[in-house]
Amino acid sequence: MILSKTVFLDRAPSRLNGSEAAGFHWDIRINEPGARKRDMHMRLARFGSDSLPRKLFCVNGPTTRLLMMTKNLWLTVAFVFASLSASAESEFVDLLASGDLSEFYTGDKEGRWTYVDGVATRGEEHAGSLVTKKKYKDFELVFEWKIAEGGNSGVIYRCSPWPGIEYQVLDDERHVRGKVASSSAGALYDILEPIENKPYKPAGEWNTGRIVADGDHIEHWLNGIKILEIDIGSEEWNKRFAASKYSKHENSKKPEHLRSPAPIQFQDHQSPVWYRNIKIREL
Numbered sequence: 219m220i221l222s223k224t225v226f227l228d229r230a231p232s233r234l235n236g237s238e239a240a241g242f243h244w245d246i247r248i249n250e251p252g253a254r255k256r257d258m259h260m261r262l263a264r265f266g267s268d269s270l271p272r273k274l275f276c277v278n279g280p281t282t283r284l285l286m287m288t289k290n291l292w293l294t295v296a297f298v299f300a301s302l303s304a305s306a307e308s309e310f311v312d313l314l315a316s317g318d319l320s321e322f323y324t325g326d327k328e329g330r331w332t333y334v335d336g337v338a339t340r341g342e343e344h345a346g347s348l349v350t351k352k353k354y355k356d357f358e359l360v361f362e363w364k365i366a367e368g369g370n371s372g373v374i375y376r377c378s379p380w381p382g383i384e385y386q387v388l389d390d391e392r393h394v395r396g397k398v399a400s401s402s403a404g405a406l407y408d409i410l411e412p413i414e415n416k417p418y419k420p421a422g423e424w425n426t427g428r429i430v431a432d433g434d435h436i437e438h439w440l441n442g443i444k445i446l447e448i449d450i451g452s453e454e455w456n457k458r459f460a461a462s463k464y465s466k467h468e469n470s471k472k473p474e475h476l477r478s479p480a481p482i483q484f485q486d487h488q489s490p491v492w493y494r495n496i497k498i499r500e501l
Contacts, residue, residue, distance in 0.1 A: 310360070310497040313350065314338065323349040323481075337494045338484070345486045348493070353378070353479035356501040359429045362494045365403075367421045368392040369489030372407060375431060378480030381464065383409070385429050385438055387491060389421040400462075404440040408462040409455075412438065412445035424494075432501050434477070450476050 313321045319338060324331040330345035331338055338348060354375070365371060371387040384407035390396030396403070399411030403418050404427070417440055419425050428439035434450040448455055459465060484493055 310358075310499045313496045313498060314494070319348070321351060323351060337492050338496070339492045340486055340490065344488065347374070347486050348484040350482045353481055354431075354498065354500065355477070355479040356432050357429075358432075358499045358501060359482065359497070360426065361428075361496045362424050362426050363387050364424050364492040365389050365421050366490035369421065369491055370395065370487040371489060371491040372485040372487065373427065373429065374483040374485055375429065376476045376478065376480055377483060378475070378478045382480060382483075383407070383436070383464075383476060384485075385427055387427070387485070390418060391420055404438055404445045406436065406438060406446060406448065408464065409458045410446050410448050412440065413443075416445045417441040417443050430501075 373385040395401040430437035
C-alpha cells in the first residue's frame with residue numbers, strides 16, 4: 219500500500235459497531251497518485267481514555283480490513299503521516315516566486331495590476347482580472363486576500379467557457395452582498411453559503427483563502443476552517459444551481475463545462491483589493 223500525495227485529518231468521536239466509544243478517532247484521507255477518483259480512507263481509533271490507539275481500520279471502496287496496532291506501529295504510522303504532510307506541502311507552486319507577475323496575464327490596460335513587496339494589486343480602475351497563464355482543473359489553491367472598505371472581488375475558477383464558479387472576496391460589513399449569505403465572503407458565489415460564524419477578518423485585514431477542486435468535489439476554506447463543500451451534479455448542487463444566476467447562462471447549464479481545465483482569475487470588480495502568497499498544487 220503506497221501512502222502519498224494529499225493527507226487530510228479530521229478529529230471526531232469514536233464509534234464502534236454503531237455505538238459511541240470512549241475517546242476519539244482521526245479520519246485520515248489519502249489521495250493516491252493516479253487514483254484521484256478513488257480516495258483511500260484510514261481511521262486511527264482510540265478506545266479508552268488512557269489507552270494508546272490500538273486499531274487501524276483501512277477502508278478501500280467496499281473492502282474493510284482490520285489491522286492490530288502495537289505502540290511501535292503507532293509511532294511509525296504517526297511518523298509516516300507527519301512525513302507525508304511535509305512532502306505534500308512541498309508540492310505547492312508559488313505563483314509569485316519569480317518576484318513579479320510573469321505567471322499571469324495582468325489585465326487589458328497599461329498599468330493594470332502591479333506587484334510590490336510581495337503583494338499583487340490593481341494599478342487602476344477597470345484594470346481587468348489577474349489571470350493565470352496556465353489552466354487548472356483539479357487543484358488546491360491557497361492565497362491571502364485583503365479587501366478595501368465596501369469592496370468586492372473574487373477568485374473565479376473552472377471558467378472554460380465563462381462564467382465558471384467563484385470564491386467570493388468581500389467586505390461583508392459594508393457591501394450590500396454581504397447581507398446575503400450566498401454572496402458573502404468565502405461563499406461559492408450565488409450557489410452555497412459558508413458556515414455561520416465563519417472566521418472572517420474585516421476589511422483592511424488579511425484573510426487566508428483555500429479552494430479545493432477535485433473532480434466534482436468543491437471545498438472553500440477561510441483562515442484554516444472549511445466553510446463549505448459540495449459536489450457538482452449532486453442533488454443539492456442541482457437544486458441550488460437552478461436557483462442561481464448561473465442557470466441563465468447556457469454555458470453553465472451543462473455540468474461538464476465546470477469540469478474542464480481553465481485559467482484562475484483574481485477578479486477586478488472596481489474595488490481596491492490585494493493578494494499575496496498565491497500557491498497552487500495540482501491534484
